[in-house]
Amino acid sequence: MALIRYLSIVILSSLIIMAVSSKLVNIGVRRSSVDFFGKMNAAGNRSVKVDIILAGSSRVLVQVDPKIIDSITGLQSYNYGLNLIGIKSSYNLINYALYAHPDTKLILLNIDYNMFDMEKDPYKDPFFYAYEKDFSGKFVMADPKLNFFHRLHIFDISMYDDMVKYAAIAGLISPHKILPGVYKGYFPDSSLNSFVVPPSSLMAHKTDASFTDTGMDILRQIVTLCKQKGKTLILVIAPYPKKYSPEKYIANYSAIINKVKMAADSSKVAFFDYSDNFISQDSTCFYDILHLNIKGAEMYTRLVGNDIKRSIDTAR
Amino acid sequence: MPYKFRWFHLLAASCFFYMFFVPVYILILAGTIIIDYIAGIYIERSSGKKRKLYLILSLITNIGILAVFKYYNFFIGNINGLFPPGSMLPYLKILLPIGLSFHTFQAMSYTIEVYRGNQRSERHFGIYALYVMFYPQLVAGPIERPQNMLHQFHEKHSFDADEFYKGFKMILWGMFKKVVIADRLAILVNNVYDSPKTHNSTMLFIASVFFAVQIYCDFSGYSGIALGTARVMGFKLMKNFDEPYESRSISEFWKRWHISLSTWFRDYLYIPLGGNRVSVPRWYFNLFIVFLISGFWHGANWTFILWGALHGFYLVFAVLFDRQKKYFIRVSGLSKLPRLNAILGVMTTFALTTFAWIFFRANSAGDAFYVIREIFSRHWGGLQNENIFSKFSLLLSAALIFFLFFSENKFVDILIESNLREKRNANYIFGIVVLSAILVLGVFQKLAFIYYQF
Numbered sequence: 001m002a003l004i005r006y007l008s009i010v011i012l013s014s015l016i017i018m019a020v021s022s023k024l025v026n027i028g029v030r031r032s033s034v035d036f037f038g039k040m041n042a043a044g045n046r047s048v049k050v051d052i053i054l055a056g057s058s059r060v061l062v063q064v065d066p067k068i069i070d071s072i073t074g075l076q077s078y079n080y081g082l083n084l085i086g087i088k089s090s091y092n093l094i095n096y097a098l099y100a101h102p103d104t105k106l107i108l109l110n111i112d113y114n115m116f117d118m119e120k121d122p123y124k125d126p127f128f129y130a131y132e133k134d135f136s137g138k139f140v141m142a143d144p145k146l147n148f149f150h151r152l153h154i155f156d157i158s159m160y161d162d163m164v165k166y167a168a169i170a171g172l173i174s175p176h177k178i179l180p181g182v183y184k185g186y187f188p189d190s191s192l193n194s195f196v197v198p199p200s201s202l203m204a205h206k207t208d209a210s211f212t213d214t215g216m217d218i219l220r221q222i223v224t225l226c227k228q229k230g231k232t233l234i235l236v237i238a239p240y241p242k243k244y245s246p247e248k249y250i251a252n253y254s255a256i257i258n259k260v261k262m263a264a265d266s267s268k269v270a271f272f273d274y275s276d277n278f279i280s281q282d283s284t285c286f287y288d289i290l291h292l293n294i295k296g297a298e299m300y301t302r303l304v305g306n307d308i309k310r311s312i313d314t315a316r
Numbered sequence: 317m318p319y320k321f322r323w324f325h326l327l328a329a330s331c332f333f334y335m336f337f338v339p340v341y342i343l344i345l346a347g348t349i350i351i352d353y354i355a356g357i358y359i360e361r362s363s364g365k366k367r368k369l370y371l372i373l374s375l376i377t378n379i380g381i382l383a384v385f386k387y388y389n390f391f392i393g394n395i396n397g398l399f400p401p402g403s404m405l406p407y408l409k410i411l412l413p414i415g416l417s418f419h420t421f422q423a424m425s426y427t428i429e430v431y432r433g434n435q436r437s438e439r440h441f442g443i444y445a446l447y448v449m450f451y452p453q454l455v456a457g458p459i460e461r462p463q464n465m466l467h468q469f470h471e472k473h474s475f476d477a478d479e480f481y482k483g484f485k486m487i488l489w490g491m492f493k494k495v496v497i498a499d500r501l502a503i504l505v506n507n508v509y510d511s512p513k514t515h516n517s518t519m520l521f522i523a524s525v526f527f528a529v530q531i532y533c534d535f536s537g538y539s540g541i542a543l544g545t546a547r548v549m550g551f552k553l554m555k556n557f558d559e560p561y562e563s564r565s566i567s568e569f570w571k572r573w574h575i576s577l578s579t580w581f582r583d584y585l586y587i588p589l590g591g592n593r594v595s596v597p598r599w600y601f602n603l604f605i606v607f608l609i610s611g612f613w614h615g616a617n618w619t620f621i622l623w624g625a626l627h628g629f630y631l632v633f634a635v636l637f638d639r640q641k642k643y644f645i646r647v648s649g650l651s652k653l654p655r656l657n658a659i660l661g662v663m664t665t666f667a668l669t670t671f672a673w674i675f676f677r678a679n680s681a682g683d684a685f686y687v688i689r690e691i692f693s694r695h696w697g698g699l700q701n702e703n704i705f706s707k708f709s710l711l712l713s714a715a716l717i718f719f720l721f722f723s724e725n726k727f728v729d730i731l732i733e734s735n736l737r738e739k740r741n742a743n744y745i746f747g748i749v750v751l752s753a754i755l756v757l758g759v760f761q762k763l764a765f766i767y768y769q770f
Contacts (some may be wrong), residue, residue, distance in 0.1 A: 002736045003477040007484070010747035017752040162500070162759070166708040199695075 028168025031175035036089075036123045037167040039080050042185060043097035050101040052077035052308060054185075055094055056110025057085050059238045059290060063297035064108075064304060066184045072305035073312060075105065079185035086121030087218045094222060098229055106232040106312055108304065109222065113246055113256045116215025123163075196288040198244060206251040216259060223267045232315045234308065235264050235271045239280040239300060244289040246275075272307055274300065319472050323442050326469075326549075330451040334414070341413040344381060345449065351377045352423045353444045356430045356437035367431065374427040378420045384408070385416055390616030415455030417613055421580055423448050426462045428584055435462045443469045452545040458556040458576035465553075473550030478735050483547030485732045485743075488750045490540025495758035497716050498533035500709065501526040503759065509677055512687050517695040520687050522710075527677045528670040529717050532561065535574070559725050561669075564661030566630040569669060577613075581606050600635065604628035614676070619684055623675040630668055712757070 032038050042048070052075055054064050061081025069077040080093055094107055114120065170177065179187065226233040237257065240246055246253045257273070264271035279285050285296025292300055317325055335342050355374035359367055389407050396404045426447065429435035438444040447465050508515050508523035515523070539556040546553045556576050563569035570578045589602045604625070611624015634641075644650075650657040671688075678684035731739060731746050 003481055006481065006736065006744070006747065009744060010751055013748045014751040014755055017748070018755045021756045162503075162709040162712070169708065 025168040028171035032167040032171035044100045049076045050078045051075035053107045054079045058083045060110045063292040065301045068301040069305045087215045089123040108234045113209045117210030208252045237273045237275040241286045242280045330449040333451040337414045360437040371431045387616045452542040483544040486544030490537040493533040493537035498530045499759040501530040600632045603631045618681045626672045
């Protein structure tokens with residue numbers, strides 16, 4: 001009898017703690033304003049007008065300034081850049097942003113040579129998105145069986161994911177955290193002004209970037225999605241410093257970019273390769289081998305802004 | 317269930333458990349069980365050279381299976397490396413049967429003990445099969461001895477609420493160590509060790525220390541679940557871990573880490589080689605070779621061999637310089653400060669074992685040397701890959717590691733062994749906290765136990 005009482009109390013109490021935690025995580029994630037969940041919450045925020053979606057990795061986050069884009073185009077842009085984002089999460093983010101902002105005119109997606117590896121995408125499958133119920137099944141998942149999830153429930157795997165818990169705690173403690181320098185998702189870091197020299201081993205041996213055909217299929221799905229919704233899509237490659245061009249250390253870089261270019265050409269999607277333009281010749285524009293500093297970011301944003309304006313004008 | 321059918325029920329459950337991975341491999345296991353069962357009976361019945369012959373036949377069968385499934389491709393790979401491409405020997409396209417090294421060693425201990433006269437041969441085939449296949453310890457030990465286990469399968473067990481309750485607590489604590497601590501640390505460790513060249517010294521150092529804790533929590537967690545599962549059913553398995561990171565020397569570490577394996581090697585290899593009752597150089601050789609083989613037992617890879625060799629070297633070095641160490645302790649005044657001496661001993665042992673774990677975890681010997689070189693070149697920097705392993709995870713991991721080492725031998729072991737009537741409130745709190753932590757903080761990413769691969 002004592003054993004049954006012990007087991008019952010322990011199990012029931014733990015389930016109650018789990019249910020309360022689950023509820024708190026749900027609330028916290030919905031209120032998070034930082035990182036992946038912050039961007040998803042921003043994407044779903046209908047009170048903000050978004051004409052131009054700027055998507056991609058940190059090579060969008062820290063080097064495309066929406067203020068400059070807005071001043072050139074006269075439209076409202078939002079920087080949805082996320083560190084290390086892969087093609088799968090890019091699709092999900094664009095899909096969700098288009099769902100919440102049906103009047104969007106243009107999507108700019110930065111292409112990175114390492115974004116086509118499905119395994120490396122740091123943002124987990126979106127079955128823990130605490131968003132609209134009727135958006136269930138519209139995300140690309142590594143495991144299609146999990147497609148039915150759309151919000152947190154007790155026993156969801158989301159309970160166990162550190163990234164979710166971190167976002168939930170951030171959302172509960174400071175729901176609308178204002179990061180210094182943040183303007184509509186753009187994060188200009190004033191510390192990014194001196195060039196960080198890469199290790200000498202970088203250029204010693206060329207290595208292959210991970211690439212999967214599934215990743216390319218998802219890029220085609222992004223193209224299809226934009227076409228179906230009648231939106232203009234622009235694919236870009238942000239500048240790399242000439243001295244440290246990825247071609248020098250990534251063996252399959254050209255092959256990957258050619259595939260992207262072919263996919264863009266066959267779908268008649270604009271593809272602007274800025275990787276080797278005049279900014280890349282100027283080493284004082286870079287923070288490191290992948291990122292521009294503030295000076296470079298401003299130059300690059302003006303360049304992109306003008307191309308966006310031309311694309312919108314053409315579409316009209 | 318009636319007592320006379322219980323062995324069958326347990327055996328069927330064990331077969332189901334084993335067949336869950338690669339069903340056809342049960343035939344290999346069945347083959348070795350039949351051979352060892354017959355060998356045991358014949359060893360007992362015969363004498364002189366025949367007795368030895370039956371033992372050798374049994375050992376050759378067991379080691380032969382181990383050699384084919386575990387070591388063949390390793391040797392072929394190394395031989396092929398010596399010859400030009402085109403004259404390559406073919407590889408076997410086979411998967412390693414799960415827990416092969418564990419149940420092979422357990423089966424070998426049976427025939428050796430029967431040969432030595434320490435154990436009567438088991439006449440009940442089902443019970444002998446259960447001894448090899450008992451599912452709680454089938455895939456990752458503890459590697460049991462026939463004297464401890466076989467009689468338990470013959471005994472009549474009746475339900476004991478206290479034992480059930482203690483077993484339940486052992487399972488809970490084992491699960492906590494596995495899914496809350498080990499699998500959380502594995503996120504960072506796997507990320508760093510899968511591409512060490514993209515990480516700075518800080519990350520390599522943190523990952524190496526985390527791996528030392530991960531492997532302890534992973535393996536001791538499994539052992540705890542195995543012991544607890546057996547205990548719930550009324551069986552007592554041997555203890556496999558005894559707070560190994562509190563050891564003050566490497567030799568003490570091996571008395572506390574994977575006890576069932578280290579005593580296996582002691583009883584069936586080190587002592588038959590002569591142990592320490594031989595000339596000094598031979599003693600050093602015995603120590604070194606036992607650890608070298610122990611490394612090879614873990615896996616057919618140079619990383620495991622180097623790991624074993626390093627531990628062998630540690631032990632030989634400790635014996636060689638034992639006098640100097642004692643002299644240093646005396647003249648430095650550490651002998652008058654036993655607590656400080658003990659702390660220094662624990663820290664040194666932890667540092668040495670952590671250093672050796674680098675070889676154990678690295679994907680190749682080249683990676684291991686790279687990690688060591690980078691750590692010692694001190695290219696420190698900030699945290700990397702924060703999306704994968706956030707600062708929150710790092711803080712949580714540090715807190716959990718602190719909780720583990722602070723609580724395990726001081727509270728948890730005492731609580732687990734207490735009865736339902738004793739420490740009532742503490743036991744309720746333990747159950748609720750640990751189960752809630754598993755449910756809320758656990759990392760459920762289908763990460764297999766590290767020792768399953770052996």
